[in-house]
Amino acid sequence: MRSRTKTLLAITATAAFGVVMLRASRADAAPCTSLGSIPIVFIENGDTQEPLVKLLGQALVKSATPVRIVYKNRRTCDLALDMYTPNKMVNDAIAIRYIPTPAENPAWDPSQPPPTCEADATSGNTIDLGIGATFLSSCTNLPAKPADLSVTAGPVQSYGFIVPKASSQVAMTAEEGYFAYGWADGTGSAQPWTDQALRFSRGPTASTALTCAAAIGLKASQLKGTVPPNNTSTEVLTAVKNSATPEATIGLMGTEVYDQHRGDVKLLAFQGFKQLYAYYPDKTAASFDKQNVRDGHYLPWAPTPYITRVDGSGKAVNPNVQRIIDLVLGDRVDPDVNGLEQVIASGLVPECAMGVQREFDGGNLSLYSPPESCACYFESKVPQSQKTCKVCTTDGECSGGKCRRNVCEAK
Known part of the structure; x- marks a missing residue:
């Protein structure tokens, strides 16, 4: 009776986030390696990078020289550790998904969850590419980088603080963020965000936590608040959107996730330490140009690292991985795949559109002139x-x- 009660309590608690913690892989899911003759690239990526993975994956699987992306959402520091160690992609509570061909599912588009498949049950599958979403120097769990591992700076990912639509709040200072997320109930004061149960966060290995924490003068491990059961952006979004106490509710979010849900929540303008004003990542609350990220007014952002094994010439061992990296960076345009367009459509900023740069999470900005x-x-x-x-x-x-x-x- 006791174990049944605990199970019911766990389901009740997670229902607030719109999820129930169950094993994601289905018994009837096919092995990923049995999906057909199209070459597969196995990717672990931060969940903020999933929109790009799906958009680019659809273009690649439909191209004249098709490549299929099989991917798994992982927190940045965890996927980086998998690449550094190296570990294999295995079956666990996090779903492994693949981009279907038009023949397999003609109705599928990137707004939908892709179907799932199973990793090799005996030894797992080699991870060809890791796509993080912040500086790997923020990850405290990494050993020395192997000599055959390359880390390439990809597009810029910005982050922010979201509140329910019904909240009256429109901006937050870094000092307010420090007191809201750096102190437990009753020991810090940043009105109206004083209820720890309504301050939604991410775990300390997630890029969202690492970059947002740096912007408010904290380490990710110092963030107080509520981390949802599966530690995902989707859960934070659901919790903030559905909060019955909107004025006291706040959460951390990647802006490309927010951009797809602007009708559900609000993104606060952010005023960094020593800044005189608060800024949105875009020129206005309604635009999508990331102007204030690109010119240095909006501060919570970081590049996305692309991690892969390389040969003696510095090229990816897997040529299909090199193709993906070149497409994303804009160094290559195929007749039927324009990676830069997919980057922009997913809400990221290509490096070639940036006017500032930094060396680490929360670091000072300097002017940047792309080649x-x-x-x-x-x-x-x-x-x-x-x-x-x-x-x-x-x-x-x-x-x-x-x-x-x-x-x-x-x-």
Whole structure:
């Protein structure tokens, strides 16, 4: 009777987050390696990177030279440890998902959860690529990086603090964040976020916790509040959205997840230490241009590290992994796959559109001039864009600028 009571209590507690902790892999799921003849790239990625994985995965599986992505959401420091050790992708409570072909599921699109498959039951599957979402220097659990492992800085991921739609709050200072998340109930005061049960956070190995904590002067391990049962962005979103006490509720969130749910929650403007004003990551609360991330006004952000094994020439051992990295960085455009468009559509900022840089989570910013700017191209591709770039085929048409991707860039 006692064990049954505990089970019921566990289900009741997790129901508040819209989940029940069950083994994610289904007994009837096929082995991932039996999905067909299309080459597979096994990826572990932070859940903030799942929108890009799905968008790019759909384009790749439909391309003339198809590649299938099989992926598993993992917290940044945990997936990095898997790559450093190395560990295999195995069956556990976190679902392994694959991008279906149009023949397998013609109705599937990236707004839907992909189907699941099973890792090799005996030894698991080699992880070809890890995609984190913050500086790996923030991960305290990593050994020395193996010589054959490469870490490439990918697109920039921004983060923020969300509140329910019914909350009257519109902004938060770093000092308020420090007292709201750095102190337990009754020992810190940052009105109205004083109830620890309504301050939703992520575990200390998640990029969302690492970068948000750095922005408010804390370590991820110092964050107080409520970590949902499965420690996912989706659970935080659900808890904040459905809170019966909206004024006291707050949560941490990657902005590309927020961008897909702007009708459900609000993102607070953020005022960092020594800043005079609070800023949204975008120019306005309604735009998607990440202007204030790109020019240094909005502070909670970090690059996404792409981790893979490389050969003596520095290229990925798996050529399909190199293809993915090159597509994401914009160093390659296939006739039927434009990785940079997928990056922008997922809410990330390509490095070529950034005007600032930093060396570690929470570090000072410095000016950055990308070798080949894509700023105009980026601004013209974000949702609701009103930016018009001059179309070109040669540099001579760009009044001293450069012609890239058939548009004129300032430099």
